[in-house]
Amino acid sequence: MIVFWTFSIVILLSSVSCQFWDLRGDFCKHRRPESCCPDRNDECTVPILDTLCYCDTFCNRTSGADCCPDFWPTCLGIKRPDYIVTQQCYANGKSYDVGQTIKINCNKCTCRQKSPTNYDFVCEQKVCLVRSELIESVNSGNYGWRASNYSFFWGKTLEEGIKYRLGTFKPTAPTMAMNAVKIRTKKALPESFDTRQKWHKLIHPVRDQGDCGASWAFSSTALAADRLAIQSRGSAKMALSPQNLISCQTRGQGGCKGGHLDRAWFYLRRHGVASEECYPYESGWTKDGGLCSIRKARSRHGHIICPNGQEDTLHKSTPAYRIGPREEVIMQEIFRNGPVQATFKVYNDFFLYRGGVYRHTPTLDNKPEPYREHGWHSVRIIGWGVDRSERRPVKYWLCANSWGRLWGEDGYFRIVRGEDECDIEMFIIGVWANTKNNNNNAVGL
Numbered sequence: 001m002i003v004f005w006t007f008s009i010v011i012l013l014s015s016v017s018c019q020f021w022d023l024r025g026d027f028c029k030h031r032r033p034e035s036c037c038p039d040r041n042d043e044c045t046v047p048i049l050d051t052l053c054y055c056d057t058f059c060n061r062t063s064g065a066d067c068c069p070d071f072w073p074t075c076l077g078i079k080r081p082d083y084i085v086t087q088q089c090y091a092n093g094k095s096y097d098v099g100q101t102i103k104i105n106c107n108k109c110t111c112r113q114k115s116p117t118n119y120d121f122v123c124e125q126k127v128c129l130v131r132s133e134l135i136e137s138v139n140s141g142n143y144g145w146r147a148s149n150y151s152f153f154w155g156k157t158l159e160e161g162i163k164y165r166l167g168t169f170k171p172t173a174p175t176m177a178m179n180a181v182k183i184r185t186k187k188a189l190p191e192s193f194d195t196r197q198k199w200h201k202l203i204h205p206v207r208d209q210g211d212c213g214a215s216w217a218f219s220s221t222a223l224a225a226d227r228l229a230i231q232s233r234g235s236a237k238m239a240l241s242p243q244n245l246i247s248c249q250t251r252g253q254g255g256c257k258g259g260h261l262d263r264a265w266f267y268l269r270r271h272g273v274a275s276e277e278c279y280p281y282e283s284g285w286t287k288d289g290g291l292c293s294i295r296k297a298r299s300r301h302g303h304i305i306c307p308n309g310q311e312d313t314l315h316k317s318t319p320a321y322r323i324g325p326r327e328e329v330i331m332q333e334i335f336r337n338g339p340v341q342a343t344f345k346v347y348n349d350f351f352l353y354r355g356g357v358y359r360h361t362p363t364l365d366n367k368p369e370p371y372r373e374h375g376w377h378s379v380r381i382i383g384w385g386v387d388r389s390e391r392r393p394v395k396y397w398l399c400a401n402s403w404g405r406l407w408g409e410d411g412y413f414r415i416v417r418g419e420d421e422c423d424i425e426m427f428i429i430g431v432w433a434n435t436k437n438n439n440n441n442a443v444g445l
Contacts, residue, residue, distance in 0.1 A: 023048070027068035028055035028075055036075035061093050089119050096121075105130065106157045127370045129153045129161040129351055137363040138349055144390055145356030145414075150407060153351055161351050162375035164287065165403060167213030167258045168343055170376045171427050175262045180324035181430075183332050192385035193331070194398060195226075195339055202229040203339065203382060204239055206411030208404030210284020216259035217242035218402040219378040223341045224268060224317050226380070227431050230338045239276035240315055246283050248292035255289025261343065261378060261429060265320035272314030278306035323428040327418040330428055331384060337430060339380040342399070344415075344424035346377045353408050357387045357396045358415045360422055381428075384417055397424065 027046040028035050037044035040058035046068050053059075053068035055075060060067055064081070072080040088095040089111035091102055096111045098119065103109070109123035130153050138147035153161065196203045204225050209218050221240040229237040246255050249267045253259040273279075274294060283289055293307040306312050323333050323340060333340055348371065349361050364372050383398040396414040405411040415421050 023069045026070055026074075027053060028070050031055055036071075065090075087113070087119060089121050091121065103155065106155055106160075127158040127348075127373075129156045129158050129348070131348075134349060134363060135352055138352065138361055141361060141363065143356075143359060143361050144387070144394055145358045146354040147349065147352040148354035150352070152404075152406070158348050158370070158373055161348075162346070162373060164211040164213050164256070165209070165351070166215055166346055166375040166377040167209070167254075167256070168216040168219070168376045168378040169258050169260050171261065171343060175260075176427065178262075178322045180322045180329075183323065183329050185326075185328040185332050187332065187335075189328070189331050189335055192383070193335060194383040194385075195334065196382065199230050199338065202226065202234055202237060204229070206400050206405055207239075207242075207281075207402055208284065209242070209402045211287050212246070212256035212283040212289075213254070213258045214242060214246050214256055214283065214289075215378045215402055216253075216261055216264050217245040219341050219380055220261065220264040220268065221245060221273060222400070222402075223339055223380055223429070224273075224315070224431060226339045227337070228315065231432075236315075241274045241276050241279040241281070243281045243283060243290075244273040244279045244294065247290045248294055250289075250292075256283050256287060257289075261341065261427075262320075265317060265429070265431070268317040269319055270316075272316035274304060274306060274312050274314060278304075278308075278310065278312035280307075318432045320429050320431045323430055325420065325425045325428065327425065330381070330425065333428075333430055334381060334383065337432075339382045339400070341378055341429040342381050342397075342424050343376060343378045343427045345374050345422040347372070347374045347422075350422075353413055355409050356389075356414065357394045358413055358421075359419075381424075382412075385414070387414065 027048060031044075031046050035055060037056040039056065041056040044056040045052040045054055048068065053071075054066050055068055055071055057075070059071065060076075064071065069080070072078050086095070088097055089100075090096070091104070096102065098111050098113055101108055101110045102121070104121070104123060106126050106128040107124040109121040112120060112122045114120050114122075130149050132149075135147045135149060138145070156164075204222055207218060207222070209215060221242045221244075225238065225240045228240075245253075245259075245264055245267060248271075249259070249264065252263050267273075279294065295305040303311055303313055323330055330340065345360075347360050348364060350358065379402065380400045381397050382400050385396055385398060387394045387396055395417040397417045399413050399415060401408060401411055401413055403411070415424055420426060
């Protein structure tokens with residue numbers, strides 16, 4: 001148990017105190033290999049009645065409700081404090097009067113009187129994005145990857161995570177009917193490949209979309225920027241502006257509420273976007289798409305005035321093309337032309353990914369529907385490899401996410417390759433680069 005454990009403690013605070021207080025016996029004293037544990041240790045427990053009591057110093061942070069009856073003399077060398085019924089609730093070393101509220105993870109909790117001697121917090125039952133039991137289940141399940149708590153996800157609901165941290169709509173039926181280009185697969189490919197090694201500094205780093213459901217804009221502009229840098233051999237190496245797409249492409253798109261990839265690529269082909277320097281990102285901190293701040297320049301047709309008053313060139317793309325779902329076809333495209341764009345399902349466990357080769361775990365299968373909610377996300381696949389840390393080698397895709405470098409493996413993640421894990425091989429997109437100016441004076445991809 002990690003932070004969500006506090007939720008259980010607070011809920012049971014008064015009732016547990018009453019239950020343990022009259023018990024006598026050596027609990028912590030007979031615990032092995034050590035009687036007591038410093039700080040917080042969720043394994044430092046002893047069976048008592050039909051539950052557990054604790055022998056770590058963390059158990060004494062409030063009223064000591066979950067400490068074993070002999071914790072104080074055994075672990076602290078002091079007399080056990082007397083149990084006094086107070087008309088208050090306790091949490092994190094503080095007392096709260098009846099009616100006062102606190103927030104525990106993503107749930108609002110209110111201090112209530114539940115019986116003449118029992119004052120407890122009554123909490124909402126929203127599904128939190130970070131849940132200790134899910135982290136424990138993943139890490140103890142030998143699934144080939146590790147889960148972790150992230151402070152920037154703490155306090156958010158699963159619904160909020162899906163709403164603000166994803167943002168790509170599932171491709172529509174007409175879009176899915178788009179024919180894939182033919183790619184020869186006879187050329188031998190290496191066991192592992194990373195576009196950052198082949199094209200060095202031409203592959204753009206991970207960015208953070210913040211609390212704005214705009215992975216559709218981030219993955220599209222990042223892929224366009226990568227392909228432009230590769231095809232121009234570094235002469236046109238600049239980050240492209242997702243804010244430009246979010247704020248200015250309002251027809252059929254939702255800004256921070258999500259967007260369609262096919263419409264994003266239509267906009268890039270028809271209108272183009274400015275550089276990040278010209279139109280910097282801000283929606284991740286405002287949670288709002290904002291108004292379009294691009295103005296056409298009077299001096300030269302096809303140029304625009306940036307929000308800061310400077311002049312810049314729009315960068316257009318050719319029509320995006322679909323790549324078939326076969327593993328070898330996707331690998332050939334990446335090897336020859338650079339990163340590709342992928343769309344996939346995201347479940348609760350993916351938000352907690354820390355490292356390893358991700359595959360969706362069955363830990364949520366028996367949970368009620370609210371726990372099994374999922375959304376759609378889009379990222380760049382920048383390479384592939386084989387993980388040999390387990391007894392059986394596992395093939396994986398190497399992907400760049402848009403949740404910042406503090407998430408996952410320095411902002412990247414690996415996901416099972418060749419099995420269409422979470423539909424990641426279902427809809428793969430590439431785009432050709434053409435560094436010559438078109439007749440609208442916008443730099444083309």
